[in-house]
Amino acid sequence: MEQVFAPLPPVPDHPRLEEEILQWWEDEQVFQQLRDLNRGGPKWSFIDGPVTANKTLGVHTAWGRTLKDVFQRYKALRGFDQRYQNGFDCQGLWIEVGVERQLGLNSKHEIEDYGLEKFAAKCREVVAWSAAELTRACKRLGQWMDWGNDYFTFSDTNIEYIWRFLKVVDEKGWLFLGHRSTEWCPRCGTSLSQHELSQAGVYQERADPSLFVRFPLLDREREYLVVWTTTPWTLPANVAAAVDPEAEYGRRENGEWVALSRYPDATFDEVLRGEQLVGWRYRGPYDHLPAAEGIEHRVVAWDEVSLEEGTGIVHIAPGAGQEDFDLGRREGLPVLTPVDEAGRFYEDYGWLHGTSTGDAADQIAGDLRERALLVEAGLYEHRYPHCWRCDTPLIWRVADDWFIGVDEVRQPLLDANATVEWTPPHYGKRMDDWLRNMDDWNISRRRFYGLPLPFYPCSCGQLNVIGSKAELEERAVEGIEQLEELHRPWIDRVLIRCESCGESVKRVTEVGDVWLDAGIVPFSTLGWQNPESIEGGYATGASRELSHADLPDHAYWEEWFPADWVSEMREQIRLWFYSLMFMSVALTGRAPYRQVLTFEKLLDAEGREMHGSWGNLIDAEEAFERMGADVMRWLYCQQPTTQNIRFGFAPAEEVKRRLLTLWNSVKFLVDYGNIGDFRPRLDDLEGGPDAELQPLDRWLVARTSQLVADASRAYESFLTVEVVRSFEEFVGDLSNWYIRRSRRRFWDGDEVALRTLWYALVQGVRVVSPVMPFLAEHLWRKLVPDGAESVFLAGWPEERKQDEDLLREIGETRRVVRLGHIARQSAGLKVRQPLRRLVVEGARLSDEHAAEIRDELRVKEVELGPVEATQLRVKPNLPVLGPKLGKELGAVRVALETGEFEELDGGSFRVGEHELGPDEVLVERTGKEGWSVASADGVTVALDTVLDPELELEALVLDLVHLINAMRKEQGLELTDRIRITLPETQKDLLQHEDWIKEETLAVEIDTDGSLSEPQIVKA
């Protein structure tokens, strides 16, 4: 007869199996079928945060991609209609710096020499290459998206939507050109914004020069202020020295003024309060350079002066530091900007002209030493910000940048965030903190291939802001015909008519912050305010031919906005989640998302960051080949998203080992199902097997319902870690309890047992399919030949009411068995040694379960009753009891130590007026001579460890059975094959149990032979 189930190999070959499934999905258009199936169903709106299109897929990016896919698959199984639009981030520093490296260019000048047109073409080429690579790899990971209809942030459509946003912002009066000190990357030649500094890897440990420098006082002969700096290059820009007005300062014998608290062991000739120093004039360290001509240096008061480090006197250079700049404004100090965009000294800095800030450090130290102004020089280790894109240490520079003022929108942002559900919840508070403290948004970057800011300031004073391409065309007076896409250099050649005076005006050359590109997505991709849907309408400008995405109309936006869910790394709180929120609140007054899941960083298996140069970087491609996508996904999903993940091949092997329990259980069903000619019934998946179930079957059915309920709850809370945990426990119960306890029934081809096991396995596979889609699909297709073609077309298993009593009873039984094994182990008794007696205290067990315990623990008798232990020791469980009892903990601990307590039912204890629950105490019981005791959670078992000749003989029989069954396997015998056994004469005693041995080994005959030293078997 034809077998129902195709047989399974002993272990799965994950990568090969996955390739087969991918091909099959493709051939059968399974994803398309799923979308058709759910069309018109309730909507679940997920908006994808764009992945930067300048690289191949790394295992760190695959974590987020996996989480997105898991929840989209789960929602699809529950019938939700979804969009599945993938996004690529395509312009700004990310792309530019990569292309610069490829071309070997090292500065903005070199890019200009290379040619902006060619540079733009190169950027587009990188995006096209990376988008293709990422698409292929994400498909391999199993991510189901509407590939080919992706959004690209560098499309004209996306840029136009940002223009519209900026126009709105301008109309609200929030847009301004600010003259400020900002973080600046000298290599990239641009300012950066506050939120960009919150990205991982920006702050790095580094050693900088530490200089103590004398500033000679002008009105006090041979007296000096001593300042401390770790940025020597800022000294030529010094204009003031700040003191804490409240602190005490003293003059040392050598004439040097410092804060008293910084030099506790020094003696001072004169002591003054800081406020008494204010107004003193001094000679600046570089007064002789042309730049400092006419600058009067003086001491100013500042509350922020640190008395934790340095000398308590702070060197102030408003042109080279943010706090200095702010202080300078308050005090009306002059601003010296010492370095240009590339971080090199301007001409009026004399011999420093052309020197970079880094190279200047040693030269300045040497110069100060020669002029006897250097008190001390050393190195200082600190965390210092670096460019998130090119890793260059940042400097501070004063420049004109475009800002969006945030004060008016701050409260609306906080109100909108209050409507969002964050996972984990405390990150909502972190977003609040950021929103409360963030500064104005610096949106301009002095770069090339980015969002062109549509600002046309006219000499008449009018700032013209263009809100769309149509408006640009309408107002253009020159250059519109050559406009290929909304990027430099083409856009720069378009001049427009000033709306106030009618003169021609040029655009500013700046491009926009990349977070504008990604933040606009809920508007640009959903067709906000777009009058009619345009087929392929998103494939505009640079994204032409890369995407076929439509531009929907406003009605569509109404349907899909706001997003029900978004998910990215935690650092995106200040980045993407923030720019999404900002732009949405500015345009609509509402939050753009309802629920957010954040996750942490990916590290290597040893807990170090992954770096190409450290040789520990794992490429996704390598991971697909060596572990398979399912195993990767399992690694990601078993991880609490609130902790950094440790990713590597050793953890992957561990996962593979654990997944084998599922594989072996399915294989067990397939093998015995085929032997017993078992025919699964699809109806069983609806209400459970409708048959004369034995108690253990009823338990497995209830246990399966429990899994479905637990997993549903976990998915709804976005906790994959709970999905994985409940699934692994379920498979453990199924394999180590149900199958083991029912083995004999399977040997006999018991149909009810087969039906029950089939039901549990199939429901389990369905529940776990979002996490592990390939293996689940493979097993579904093996197990359910007549069902839905794909597990993803079968919907979500129904949640049934569970038999809680039954679950509790078996739970208790299993707990006793576990304790029994512990007691055995601590007495050094192997599992195959039968024993006389087990006493169980504190568990409610029926006779039927007592029989199961006898079997499992190989004891002749299970007795329910008090365990007479010689000694009971109870200690407080400090992490739990400490917070509960507070001051009274000490007294309780003493009472427990001296035995002044009363044991209550259920593992509780009374000490004085306190009742301590089972989880609040640690209980230790030591058994009497000849007994081994174990206890936990109020249940205690005592195992009689005394052996007699009868028990010893039975142990030998069990050893033999074990050996023979291993030999059967080794010889490749089928599960149903009968055998003949020949034993050495020395094992003749074992024949007292001949029938037992025959039954356990499927032997038809047992002989002895004096010439043998080991047992032998042959097929009968």
Ligand SMILES: [Zn+2]
């Ligand atoms: Zn940089």
Ligand SMILES: [Zn+2]
């Ligand atoms: Zn004008």
